[in-house]
Amino acid sequence: MASKQLISTIDGELCWREGELAIAKLHLHKSLIDRMAFAYSYRCIVMLTYAHYEAFSKRIIAQAMQDIFTSGIRWSECCDSIIVNLFANRLRQNLSSLSNKELSACAIKSLCLVDDLPPPDASMILDCGNLNNQNFDWALGCVGVDPTKFSYARRDIGRIVALRHDCAHGEQLTFDTTKSNADLAADIFQLQSSIILLMHALAVEIIDLFERSGYKRVP
Numbered sequence: 001m002a003s004k005q006l007i008s009t010i011d012g013e014l015c016w017r018e019g020e021l022a023i024a025k026l027h028l029h030k031s032l033i034d035r036m037a038f039a040y041s042y043r044c045i046v047m048l049t050y051a052h053y054e055a056f057s058k059r060i061i062a063q064a065m066q067d068i069f070t071s072g073i074r075w076s077e078c079c080d081s082i083i084v085n086l087f088a089n090r091l092r093q094n095l096s097s098l099s100n101k102e103l104s105a106c107a108i109k110s111l112c113l114v115d116d117l118p119p120p121d122a123s124m125i126l127d128c129g130n131l132n133n134q135n136f137d138w139a140l141g142c143v144g145v146d147p148t149k150f151s152y153a154r155r156d157i158g159r160i161v162a163l164r165h166d167c168a169h170g171e172q173l174t175f176d177t178t179k180s181n182a183d184l185a186a187d188i189f190q191l192q193s194s195i196i197l198l199m200h201a202l203a204v205e206i207i208d209l210f211e212r213s214g215y216k217r218v219p
Contacts, residue, residue: 002067002210009063010203017052018196024048025189032181039175042188043167049192050164053157054131056199057139062125064143064206068215069119076115079217081141087114132161144215145205153201156194 024045031037068078075087091114125142128135133154137147166173175184209215 002207003063006060006063006067006206006210010060010207013056013059014199014203017056017199020048021045021052021192021196025192028185028188032185035181038181038185039173042173042184045188045192046160046163046167049195050160053160053195053199057131057136057202058126058128060203060206061139061143062122064209065122065125067210068143069122073216074115075117077217079144079215081146082144082215083114085138085142086120087117090117090120130161130165131157133157143206143209145209149205150198150201153194153198156191156198159191160195 024041028038028041028045031041068082075083125139128139131139136150136157140147140150179187
């Protein structure tokens with residue numbers, strides 16, 4: 001079952017983030033008749049949409065990871081993606097540093113070496129960099145969520161990441177000259193709506209993960 005902290009994190013994070021995104025949408029709508037104001041508001045809505053997508057996704061995945069760590073489960077009982085993403089590299093590093101004698105002793109002592117490892121810091125999710133498709137898939141795997149469940153969102157994620165990159169690095173916005181400001185606004189409003197729906201879908205999937213113990217290895 002999902003923890004109270006996880007539910008509280010999801011509810012609290014969604015509430016204020018959707019409020020800010022609604023304000024950004026309103027400002028863009030109000031700037032339709034002013035080309036310079038429109039470009040500025042467009043840049044703002046792109047930056048805010050990406051920022052809220054990244055921060056929300058990272059925070060609830062990090063909280064879910066923390067809940068898994070405190071559930072009492074043995075790492076060897078976790079699904080494969082959790083073991084691969086969180087423990088395999090550290091296990092490889094630990095074993096490569098052992099002498100043959102130490103490795104033999106370790107193998108005899110422990111039936112499952114991964115269970116001897118301490119849990120990683122959940123901040124690794126928060127610090128994984130821009131939440132492009134690759135990092136989004138990796139973060140999902142860290143808590144046992146199948147990334148293919150969100151394959152429908154890959155195009156939208158790729159687009160908001162690319163737009164955010166140009167805006168964040170001071171690139172001049174280039175708009176389709178065949179479209180009016182209203183058309184351009186409608187396009188970004190649709191993208192923003194898709195990203196908000198993705199955030200909600202992620203929240204539901206994370207909650208369901210605990211309801212069905214989806215982070216555990218199938219017997």
